[in-house]
Amino acid sequence: MSFESVYERHFAPLFRYVHRWTRDRDAAEDVVQETFVRYLLSTVPESEARPWLFRVASNLLRDDRRRYLRRRRLGLKWASGRTEMPESNEPDRAIETARVGDALRSLEERDRMMLLMREEGCSYHEIAEVVGVAPTSVGTLLARALRRFKEAYEGP
Protein backbone atom coordinates (compact mmCIF):
# COMPACT_ATOMS: atom_id res chain seq x y z
CA MET A 1 0.00 0.00 0.00
CA SER A 2 1.56 3.26 -1.02
CA PHE A 3 0.71 6.82 -1.81
CA GLU A 4 1.29 6.03 -5.49
CA SER A 5 -1.46 3.40 -5.47
CA VAL A 6 -3.92 5.79 -3.82
CA TYR A 7 -3.02 8.46 -6.34
CA GLU A 8 -3.31 6.06 -9.24
CA ARG A 9 -6.71 4.83 -8.14
CA HIS A 10 -8.36 8.12 -7.21
CA PHE A 11 -6.75 10.78 -9.35
CA ALA A 12 -9.00 10.41 -12.39
CA PRO A 13 -12.38 10.36 -10.60
CA LEU A 14 -11.29 13.18 -8.33
CA PHE A 15 -10.07 15.29 -11.23
CA ARG A 16 -13.28 14.65 -13.16
CA TYR A 17 -15.36 15.57 -10.10
CA VAL A 18 -13.50 18.81 -9.50
CA HIS A 19 -13.35 19.72 -13.18
CA ARG A 20 -17.06 19.13 -13.63
CA TRP A 21 -17.62 21.47 -10.72
CA THR A 22 -15.27 24.23 -11.86
CA ARG A 23 -15.08 23.68 -15.63
CA ASP A 24 -11.62 25.13 -15.26
CA ARG A 25 -8.81 22.74 -16.01
CA ASP A 26 -6.05 24.71 -14.28
CA ALA A 27 -8.10 25.27 -11.16
CA ALA A 28 -9.13 21.61 -11.13
CA GLU A 29 -5.52 20.42 -11.39
CA ASP A 30 -4.54 22.78 -8.61
CA VAL A 31 -7.35 21.68 -6.29
CA VAL A 32 -6.66 18.00 -6.93
CA GLN A 33 -2.95 18.42 -6.33
CA GLU A 34 -3.60 20.32 -3.11
CA THR A 35 -5.98 17.55 -2.01
CA PHE A 36 -3.35 14.88 -2.55
CA VAL A 37 -0.72 17.01 -0.79
CA ARG A 38 -2.98 17.14 2.24
CA TYR A 39 -3.55 13.40 2.00
CA LEU A 40 0.20 12.82 1.88
CA LEU A 41 0.67 14.96 4.97
CA SER A 42 -2.15 13.19 6.77
CA THR A 43 -2.35 9.77 8.40
CA VAL A 44 -5.57 8.70 6.70
CA PRO A 45 -5.50 4.95 5.92
CA GLU A 46 -5.88 3.92 2.32
CA SER A 47 -9.18 2.20 3.02
CA GLU A 48 -10.70 5.55 3.95
CA ALA A 49 -8.95 7.55 1.30
CA ARG A 50 -11.76 7.99 -1.21
CA PRO A 51 -14.38 9.76 0.94
CA TRP A 52 -11.59 11.69 2.61
CA LEU A 53 -10.24 12.94 -0.71
CA PHE A 54 -13.69 13.92 -1.97
CA ARG A 55 -14.44 15.69 1.27
CA VAL A 56 -11.21 17.69 1.22
CA ALA A 57 -11.62 18.55 -2.45
CA SER A 58 -15.23 19.61 -1.81
CA ASN A 59 -14.14 21.77 1.10
CA LEU A 60 -11.50 23.40 -1.04
CA LEU A 61 -14.11 24.01 -3.71
CA ARG A 62 -16.87 25.11 -1.42
CA ASP A 63 -15.73 26.74 1.79
CA ASP A 64 -12.28 27.92 0.92
CA ARG A 65 -12.72 28.63 -2.73
CA ARG A 66 -12.55 32.41 -2.49
CA ARG A 67 -9.55 32.52 -0.22
CA TYR A 68 -7.90 29.59 -1.88
CA LEU A 69 -8.32 30.82 -5.41
CA ARG A 70 -7.61 34.46 -4.60
CA ARG A 71 -4.28 33.25 -3.37
CA ARG A 72 -3.69 31.68 -6.70
CA ARG A 73 -5.15 34.57 -8.66
CA LEU A 74 -7.83 32.46 -10.22
CA GLY A 75 -10.71 34.21 -8.54
CA LEU A 76 -11.99 35.94 -11.65
CA LYS A 77 -12.78 32.71 -13.40
CA TRP A 78 -14.80 31.57 -10.43
CA ALA A 79 -16.48 34.82 -9.70
CA SER A 80 -17.68 35.27 -13.25
CA GLY A 81 -19.01 31.72 -13.39
CA ARG A 82 -17.65 31.30 -16.89
CA THR A 83 -17.15 27.80 -18.14
CA GLU A 84 -14.63 26.49 -20.58
CA MET A 85 -15.79 25.99 -24.11
CA PRO A 86 -16.05 22.28 -24.82
CA GLU A 87 -13.23 20.90 -26.89
CA SER A 88 -15.67 19.24 -29.23
CA ASN A 89 -16.40 20.92 -32.54
CA GLU A 90 -19.92 19.56 -32.53
CA PRO A 91 -22.29 22.44 -31.79
CA ASP A 92 -24.99 20.17 -30.38
CA ARG A 93 -22.57 18.71 -27.90
CA ALA A 94 -21.38 22.15 -26.86
CA ILE A 95 -24.96 23.31 -26.35
CA GLU A 96 -25.75 20.20 -24.36
CA THR A 97 -22.73 20.76 -22.12
CA ALA A 98 -23.68 24.38 -21.55
CA ARG A 99 -27.29 23.46 -20.72
CA VAL A 100 -26.23 20.83 -18.21
CA GLY A 101 -23.64 23.19 -16.74
CA ASP A 102 -26.22 25.95 -16.31
CA ALA A 103 -28.73 23.54 -14.75
CA LEU A 104 -26.10 22.23 -12.34
CA ARG A 105 -24.99 25.70 -11.32
CA SER A 106 -28.58 26.63 -10.55
CA LEU A 107 -28.72 23.87 -7.92
CA GLU A 108 -27.71 24.24 -4.33
CA GLU A 109 -24.15 23.27 -3.52
CA ARG A 110 -25.12 20.11 -1.68
CA ASP A 111 -27.30 18.87 -4.55
CA ARG A 112 -24.54 19.55 -7.05
CA MET A 113 -21.95 17.83 -4.88
CA MET A 114 -24.11 14.75 -4.39
CA LEU A 115 -24.99 14.42 -8.06
CA LEU A 116 -21.36 14.79 -9.14
CA MET A 117 -20.20 12.24 -6.56
CA ARG A 118 -22.87 9.82 -7.71
CA GLU A 119 -21.62 10.25 -11.27
CA GLU A 120 -18.18 9.17 -10.05
CA GLY A 121 -19.65 5.98 -8.66
CA CYS A 122 -19.36 6.91 -5.01
CA SER A 123 -21.44 4.74 -2.73
CA TYR A 124 -24.29 6.22 -0.75
CA HIS A 125 -22.21 5.71 2.40
CA GLU A 126 -19.34 7.71 0.93
CA ILE A 127 -21.69 10.47 -0.22
CA ALA A 128 -23.27 10.55 3.23
CA GLU A 129 -19.87 10.85 4.86
CA VAL A 130 -18.77 13.70 2.63
CA VAL A 131 -22.03 15.64 2.69
CA GLY A 132 -22.71 14.96 6.36
CA VAL A 133 -26.13 13.32 6.18
CA ALA A 134 -27.47 9.92 7.22
CA PRO A 135 -26.72 7.20 4.66
CA THR A 136 -30.39 6.21 4.64
CA SER A 137 -31.42 9.65 3.43
CA VAL A 138 -28.97 9.81 0.52
CA GLY A 139 -31.34 8.09 -1.95
CA THR A 140 -34.14 10.52 -1.23
CA LEU A 141 -31.85 13.55 -1.34
CA LEU A 142 -30.32 12.37 -4.60
CA ALA A 143 -33.72 11.71 -6.17
CA ARG A 144 -34.86 15.21 -5.23
CA ALA A 145 -31.64 16.70 -6.57
CA LEU A 146 -32.14 14.81 -9.82
CA ARG A 147 -35.68 16.09 -10.09
CA ARG A 148 -34.52 19.67 -9.48
CA PHE A 149 -31.78 19.20 -12.05
CA LYS A 150 -34.31 17.94 -14.58
CA GLU A 151 -36.59 20.92 -13.98
CA ALA A 152 -33.70 23.34 -14.45
CA TYR A 153 -32.43 21.42 -17.47
CA GLU A 154 -35.76 21.28 -19.26
CA GLY A 155 -36.62 24.84 -18.32
CA PRO A 156 -40.00 26.33 -17.57
Add this chain to the structure above:
Amino acid sequence: MKDPERPMAHSDEGEILAWMDEQLSSLRAAEVEEHVRGCEACSAVLRDLQGAAAALGHGLSAGDRPIPRGSTLAVRRRALRRRLIRPLPAAAVLVLVFATGALAMVPGSPLRSWIAARNHRASASPAVPPTAALVTRLSVVSPDSIDIVVGEPRDTLDVQLVRSAGLRIEVETERAHALERLELGNAQLRIYPGTARRLRIRFPRVDRVRVLLGGRNLLSSASGVQESGPSGEDSITSVRIAPTHAGQERP
Protein backbone atom coordinates in the same frame (compact mmCIF):
# COMPACT_ATOMS: atom_id res chain seq x y z
CA MET B 1 -42.98 -13.76 5.80
CA LYS B 2 -44.20 -12.05 2.71
CA ASP B 3 -47.92 -12.27 2.03
CA PRO B 4 -48.44 -12.98 -1.70
CA GLU B 5 -51.99 -11.70 -1.47
CA ARG B 6 -50.93 -8.35 -0.14
CA PRO B 7 -49.12 -6.19 -2.67
CA MET B 8 -46.03 -4.32 -1.52
CA ALA B 9 -46.55 -0.63 -0.82
CA HIS B 10 -45.14 1.82 -3.38
CA SER B 11 -41.46 2.51 -3.02
CA ASP B 12 -40.46 6.12 -2.61
CA GLU B 13 -38.33 7.66 -5.30
CA GLY B 14 -35.26 7.58 -3.05
CA GLU B 15 -35.52 3.83 -2.72
CA ILE B 16 -36.13 3.39 -6.43
CA LEU B 17 -33.01 5.42 -7.17
CA ALA B 18 -31.04 3.42 -4.58
CA TRP B 19 -32.20 0.25 -6.33
CA MET B 20 -31.20 1.74 -9.68
CA ASP B 21 -27.78 2.57 -8.26
CA GLU B 22 -27.45 -0.90 -6.70
CA GLN B 23 -27.23 0.47 -3.20
CA LEU B 24 -29.86 -1.76 -1.60
CA SER B 25 -29.34 -5.08 0.11
CA SER B 26 -30.00 -8.02 -2.20
CA LEU B 27 -33.19 -8.91 -0.34
CA ARG B 28 -34.62 -5.40 -0.51
CA ALA B 29 -33.43 -4.96 -4.08
CA ALA B 30 -35.38 -8.09 -5.11
CA GLU B 31 -38.53 -6.78 -3.43
CA VAL B 32 -38.27 -3.35 -5.02
CA GLU B 33 -37.53 -4.85 -8.44
CA GLU B 34 -40.53 -7.12 -8.24
CA HIS B 35 -42.75 -4.23 -7.23
CA VAL B 36 -41.46 -1.77 -9.80
CA ARG B 37 -41.93 -4.27 -12.61
CA GLY B 38 -45.57 -4.71 -11.69
CA CYS B 39 -46.41 -1.14 -10.72
CA GLU B 40 -47.05 1.45 -13.38
CA ALA B 41 -46.64 4.42 -11.03
CA CYS B 42 -43.27 3.23 -9.73
CA SER B 43 -42.14 2.36 -13.26
CA ALA B 44 -42.93 5.93 -14.27
CA VAL B 45 -40.84 7.23 -11.37
CA LEU B 46 -38.00 4.95 -12.43
CA ARG B 47 -38.19 6.18 -16.04
CA ASP B 48 -38.13 9.79 -14.85
CA LEU B 49 -35.08 9.18 -12.69
CA GLN B 50 -33.32 7.27 -15.45
CA GLY B 51 -34.05 10.08 -17.92
CA ALA B 52 -32.72 12.78 -15.61
CA ALA B 53 -29.64 10.73 -14.71
CA ALA B 54 -28.93 10.01 -18.38
CA ALA B 55 -29.25 13.69 -19.33
CA LEU B 56 -26.91 14.64 -16.55
CA GLY B 57 -24.39 11.93 -17.40
CA HIS B 58 -24.34 12.75 -21.13
CA GLY B 59 -24.06 16.48 -20.56
CA LEU B 60 -21.24 16.07 -18.08
CA SER B 61 -19.33 13.65 -20.29
CA ALA B 62 -19.67 15.98 -23.24
CA GLY B 63 -17.85 18.73 -21.36
CA ASP B 64 -15.12 16.51 -19.96
CA ARG B 65 -11.51 17.17 -20.86
CA PRO B 66 -8.93 14.43 -21.13
CA ILE B 67 -7.68 13.51 -17.70
CA PRO B 68 -4.21 15.04 -17.29
CA ARG B 69 -1.27 12.88 -16.45
CA GLY B 70 -0.98 13.52 -12.78
CA SER B 71 2.39 13.41 -11.17
CA THR B 72 2.97 12.07 -7.72
CA LEU B 73 6.38 13.70 -7.89
CA ALA B 74 4.81 17.16 -8.06
CA VAL B 75 2.59 16.30 -5.09
CA ARG B 76 5.55 15.02 -3.11
CA ARG B 77 7.57 18.17 -3.88
CA ARG B 78 4.73 20.40 -2.77
CA ALA B 79 4.24 18.38 0.41
CA LEU B 80 7.95 18.47 1.14
CA ARG B 81 8.04 22.26 0.70
CA ARG B 82 5.16 22.56 3.14
CA ARG B 83 6.85 20.25 5.64
CA LEU B 84 9.94 22.39 5.48
CA ILE B 85 8.24 25.76 5.45
CA ARG B 86 5.64 25.15 8.14
CA PRO B 87 8.02 24.86 11.10
CA LEU B 88 10.00 27.90 9.95
CA PRO B 89 8.01 30.62 11.76
CA ALA B 90 8.18 28.72 15.06
CA ALA B 91 11.89 28.09 14.62
CA ALA B 92 12.48 31.74 13.74
CA VAL B 93 10.68 32.87 16.90
CA LEU B 94 12.73 30.47 19.02
CA VAL B 95 15.99 31.67 17.49
CA LEU B 96 14.95 35.30 18.02
CA VAL B 97 14.05 34.68 21.66
CA PHE B 98 17.32 32.89 22.38
CA ALA B 99 19.36 35.49 20.51
CA THR B 100 17.68 38.35 22.40
CA GLY B 101 18.20 36.59 25.72
CA ALA B 102 21.84 35.89 24.95
CA LEU B 103 22.41 39.48 23.84
CA ALA B 104 20.83 40.82 27.02
CA MET B 105 23.29 38.73 29.05
CA VAL B 106 26.40 40.07 27.34
CA PRO B 107 27.91 42.90 29.44
CA GLY B 108 28.22 46.11 27.48
CA SER B 109 25.87 45.02 24.73
CA PRO B 110 23.54 47.75 23.37
CA LEU B 111 20.50 45.73 24.40
CA ARG B 112 21.72 45.36 27.97
CA SER B 113 22.51 49.10 28.12
CA TRP B 114 19.08 49.95 26.78
CA ILE B 115 17.35 47.72 29.34
CA ALA B 116 19.41 49.22 32.15
CA ALA B 117 18.61 52.76 31.02
CA ARG B 118 14.95 51.93 30.78
CA ASN B 119 14.85 50.43 34.26
CA HIS B 120 16.64 53.46 35.64
CA ARG B 121 14.17 55.82 34.01
CA ALA B 122 11.26 53.81 35.35
CA SER B 123 12.55 53.82 38.91
CA ALA B 124 13.47 57.50 38.76
CA SER B 125 10.03 58.71 37.77
CA PRO B 126 7.45 57.42 40.22
CA ALA B 127 5.12 60.28 39.36
CA VAL B 128 4.23 58.61 36.10
CA PRO B 129 1.76 55.96 36.99
CA PRO B 130 3.18 52.69 35.75
CA THR B 131 -0.20 51.19 36.15
CA ALA B 132 -2.11 53.21 33.63
CA ALA B 133 -2.57 50.09 31.61
CA LEU B 134 -3.55 48.10 34.65
CA VAL B 135 -6.13 50.42 36.08
CA THR B 136 -7.60 52.11 33.11
CA ARG B 137 -10.15 54.21 34.87
CA LEU B 138 -10.98 55.13 38.39
CA SER B 139 -13.93 57.30 39.02
CA VAL B 140 -16.30 58.33 41.75
CA VAL B 141 -19.87 57.42 41.03
CA SER B 142 -21.20 58.90 44.22
CA PRO B 143 -19.68 60.49 47.26
CA ASP B 144 -19.40 57.14 48.90
CA SER B 145 -18.31 54.78 46.21
CA ILE B 146 -15.66 54.46 43.56
CA ASP B 147 -15.51 52.49 40.40
CA ILE B 148 -12.29 50.94 39.24
CA VAL B 149 -11.90 49.54 35.78
CA VAL B 150 -9.02 47.12 35.77
CA GLY B 151 -7.08 46.56 32.59
CA GLU B 152 -5.21 43.53 33.86
CA PRO B 153 -7.57 41.69 36.17
CA ARG B 154 -4.82 39.36 37.39
CA ASP B 155 -3.17 42.06 39.47
CA THR B 156 -4.08 42.78 43.01
CA LEU B 157 -5.17 46.18 44.14
CA ASP B 158 -4.78 47.75 47.58
CA VAL B 159 -7.27 50.32 48.71
CA GLN B 160 -6.89 52.27 51.91
CA LEU B 161 -9.75 54.24 53.37
CA VAL B 162 -9.14 56.58 56.27
CA ARG B 163 -11.72 58.21 58.44
CA SER B 164 -10.52 60.71 60.97
CA ALA B 165 -13.50 60.47 63.23
CA GLY B 166 -12.30 57.09 64.27
CA LEU B 167 -15.51 55.33 63.38
CA ARG B 168 -15.53 51.92 61.92
CA ILE B 169 -15.52 51.87 58.16
CA GLU B 170 -17.59 49.27 56.46
CA VAL B 171 -16.69 48.38 52.97
CA GLU B 172 -18.61 46.50 50.37
CA THR B 173 -17.09 45.24 47.17
CA GLU B 174 -18.77 43.82 44.14
CA ARG B 175 -17.57 41.18 41.76
CA ALA B 176 -14.18 40.80 43.32
CA HIS B 177 -12.56 38.80 46.03
CA ALA B 178 -11.22 41.08 48.69
CA LEU B 179 -9.33 40.54 51.87
CA GLU B 180 -10.45 43.25 54.20
CA ARG B 181 -8.78 44.53 57.30
CA LEU B 182 -11.13 46.84 59.04
CA GLU B 183 -9.91 48.80 61.99
CA LEU B 184 -11.14 51.75 63.80
CA GLY B 185 -11.13 54.59 61.35
CA ASN B 186 -9.14 52.64 58.88
CA ALA B 187 -9.89 50.13 56.21
CA GLN B 188 -7.50 48.30 54.05
CA LEU B 189 -8.54 46.12 51.23
CA ARG B 190 -6.48 43.81 49.14
CA ILE B 191 -8.56 43.09 46.12
CA TYR B 192 -8.12 40.17 43.80
CA PRO B 193 -10.22 41.14 40.86
CA GLY B 194 -10.05 37.68 39.34
CA THR B 195 -11.74 37.91 36.00
CA ALA B 196 -13.73 40.98 36.94
CA ARG B 197 -12.70 44.09 35.11
CA ARG B 198 -14.99 46.53 36.81
CA LEU B 199 -14.98 46.81 40.54
CA ARG B 200 -17.22 48.91 42.64
CA ILE B 201 -16.20 49.70 46.17
CA ARG B 202 -18.77 51.19 48.49
CA PHE B 203 -17.92 52.79 51.77
CA PRO B 204 -19.31 55.43 54.06
CA ARG B 205 -18.00 58.87 53.61
CA VAL B 206 -14.36 59.01 54.38
CA ASP B 207 -11.77 61.67 54.51
CA ARG B 208 -9.19 60.08 52.41
CA VAL B 209 -8.93 57.29 49.95
CA ARG B 210 -5.75 55.83 48.60
CA VAL B 211 -5.45 53.26 45.90
CA LEU B 212 -2.20 51.40 45.65
CA LEU B 213 -1.06 48.93 43.14
CA GLY B 214 1.95 46.84 43.97
CA GLY B 215 2.86 49.22 46.78
CA ARG B 216 2.78 52.24 44.50
CA ASN B 217 0.46 55.07 45.13
CA LEU B 218 -1.97 55.08 42.30
CA LEU B 219 -4.33 57.64 43.61
CA SER B 220 -4.89 59.50 46.79
CA SER B 221 -7.59 61.90 47.52
CA ALA B 222 -7.94 63.97 50.61
CA SER B 223 -11.07 65.63 51.79
CA GLY B 224 -12.37 68.21 49.42
CA VAL B 225 -9.41 67.88 47.14
CA GLN B 226 -9.76 66.68 43.67
CA GLU B 227 -6.76 65.00 42.26
CA SER B 228 -6.46 64.26 38.65
CA GLY B 229 -4.18 61.99 36.80
CA PRO B 230 -3.36 62.37 33.14
CA SER B 231 -6.52 62.84 31.18
CA GLY B 232 -7.60 60.36 28.61
CA GLU B 233 -9.42 57.12 28.34
CA ASP B 234 -6.50 54.97 29.41
CA SER B 235 -5.57 56.77 32.55
CA ILE B 236 -6.95 57.79 35.88
CA THR B 237 -9.37 60.59 35.37
CA SER B 238 -10.33 62.12 38.66
CA VAL B 239 -11.69 61.39 42.04
CA ARG B 240 -13.50 63.49 44.54
CA ILE B 241 -14.48 62.35 47.96
CA ALA B 242 -17.07 64.50 49.59
CA PRO B 243 -16.10 65.03 53.21
CA THR B 244 -18.58 64.66 55.97
CA HIS B 245 -16.16 65.42 58.79
CA ALA B 246 -13.80 68.33 58.73
CA GLY B 247 -11.38 66.52 60.93
CA GLN B 248 -7.73 66.11 60.42
CA GLU B 249 -6.41 63.53 58.13
CA ARG B 250 -4.29 60.79 59.41
CA PRO B 251 -0.76 60.85 58.17
